[in-house]
Amino acid sequence: MLHLITNPIGVLALSKREIHRFLSITNQTIFPPLVSSALFMYIFGVAIGSRVNFSSTGLSYLQFIVPGLMAMHLISSSYENTSSSLFIGRWHNHIQEILLSPLSYIEMVLGLLAGGVARGMVVCLGVGAISLFFIPNNIAHPLALLYFMTTIAVIFSCAGMMGALWAEDFGMLSIWNIYLIIPLALLGGVFHPLSMLPVPLQIISHFNPLYYLICGIRWSMTNTGDTPLAICAVVSLALASLFFIATVYLFKIGYKLRT
Amino acid sequence: MRNSETAISIKNLTKFYKKFQALDDVSFEVKRGDFFAFLGPNGAGKTTTINCLTGLSNYQNGDVRIFGYDVTADYLHSRRLIGLCAQEFNFDPFLSIYQLLVYQAQYFGITPGEAKRRSNALLERFGLTDKRNCKHRALSGGMKKRLLLCRALIHDPEILILDEPTAGCDLELKFLIWDYLAQLNKEGKTIFLTTHYMEEAERLCKTIGIINHGRIVHIGDKKYILQDRSLEEIFLEITGSE
Numbered sequence: 290m291l292h293l294i295t296n297p298i299g300v301l302a303l304s305k306r307e308i309h310r311f312l313s314i315t316n317q318t319i320f321p322p323l324v325s326s327a328l329f330m331y332i333f334g335v336a337i338g339s340r341v342n343f344s345s346t347g348l349s350y351l352q353f354i355v356p357g358l359m360a361m362h363l364i365s366s367s368y369e370n371t372s373s374s375l376f377i378g379r380w381h382n383h384i385q386e387i388l389l390s391p392l393s394y395i396e397m398v399l400g401l402l403a404g405g406v407a408r409g410m411v412v413c414l415g416v417g418a419i420s421l422f423f424i425p426n427n428i429a430h431p432l433a434l435l436y437f438m439t440t441i442a443v444i445f446s447c448a449g450m451m452g453a454l455w456a457e458d459f460g461m462l463s464i465w466n467i468y469l470i471i472p473l474a475l476l477g478g479v480f481h482p483l484s485m486l487p488v489p490l491q492i493i494s495h496f497n498p499l500y501y502l503i504c505g506i507r508w509s510m511t512n513t514g515d516t517p518l519a520i521c522a523v524v525s526l527a528l529a530s531l532f533f534i535a536t537v538y539l540f541k542i543g544y545k546l547r548t
Numbered sequence: 549m550r551n552s553e554t555a556i557s558i559k560n561l562t563k564f565y566k567k568f569q570a571l572d573d574v575s576f577e578v579k580r581g582d583f584f585a586f587l588g589p590n591g592a593g594k595t596t597t598i599n600c601l602t603g604l605s606n607y608q609n610g611d612v613r614i615f616g617y618d619v620t621a622d623y624l625h626s627r628r629l630i631g632l633c634a635q636e637f638n639f640d641p642f643l644s645i646y647q648l649l650v651y652q653a654q655y656f657g658i659t660p661g662e663a664k665r666r667s668n669a670l671l672e673r674f675g676l677t678d679k680r681n682c683k684h685r686a687l688s689g690g691m692k693k694r695l696l697l698c699r700a701l702i703h704d705p706e707i708l709i710l711d712e713p714t715a716g717c718d719l720e721l722k723f724l725i726w727d728y729l730a731q732l733n734k735e736g737k738t739i740f741l742t743t744h745y746m747e748e749a750e751r752l753c754k755t756i757g758i759i760n761h762g763r764i765v766h767i768g769d770k771k772y773i774l775q776d777r778s779l780e781e782i783f784l785e786i787t788g789s790e
Binding site: 295296298299301302303305306309310313314377378381382383385386387388389390391392393543547548 | 565599602603604605606623624625627628630632634636638639640641642643647651652654655656657658659660699
């Protein structure tokens, strides 16, 4: 039987523990993506971007890449948080603290998810805040931004948990991020609009789900995008639902959690 | 509680790890308030049985209940009734031992204020108050054993399951744990203990079960089992150990 929320104190405690975990190591979890974003903005946005003719998008190059950087770090931070937390829990076996407790499987996933979503959002907004040193940046659609940030963080927090359950060692843990998620994010339009690609690559890019997620963030920030907003919104919600359900299912069957 | 007299009920429990059969049609009951020693050689199936009881292992066949609650279908109820003191030191490395207990209590639905009160009381009881802000890595082996006990007791469970709780403890700690367990049992807690120390089982337990090669080979009241021989002699005879 799949129980919903029966233990709100427990879920809240697990959420707090997950947030406490990444806040206790901010030098590893928060500052590195902020530093690298500042460098990206300076090098690509200021030094190189000022020489790129970007008039077709109606944005400066820096204005274009800031939402892309926000999305990229939202994706990687959410993934890294849940994957490392759950994998370390399995590695040290303190995941038993949760598995022995009267938390339903949905509650376990929600509690772990909270850390990934919170870290992703902190980093994403941090990147947005850093961009203010380079460009005046008004958020065109704050509610849409919240929607896309939340759904994207849920997708990749769940993906992180799935990766942590699948992985047998630390090497396997980072495989998905290095070889799949980051390449798809970069090819999904972090640094370039689709219209700059040859037509065959433009068509292929439409099969990259991360393109729609990045597009959604960019539209929320700048009110411009290559694809209708509704499509981006539906894709992100569908993926978030799918990944959440799949993760709860893995907890329910005890995939690599129970012997 | 659905069944107030039978704390643990296991019927026809069968568990395979791939092709290896760890438990073979295991059936037994533990009454409420009992102090049950579950003995057997290494690899006999003691920890696997505990894992099936606590929901840490899936099993292929059988019916496992805690006070009448099925550990699979009614896991939200059954888990509230069990406190597990595991063999290994499996603590969250990011938390101090005090935070660890407070969080653990809250996972069981205990309010933050009450969780703090219980954590302080248990740390005091087990002499860990001055280490409350340390991470578990800073504790000695004996202190970690005590912390395992604190964590198992934080939600005041009806059943305390102890997987070799005194392994590696010095005499002083062993006696402290024995006294505490005896006191808990006197207060009405059901205790399920695995141990390799026959003296421990003889001294503390009321009922003794012996498992070997995944099968229950002997079970009964300590008074009748130990009428004319020591537990060690009986154990060696039954398990065929030398």
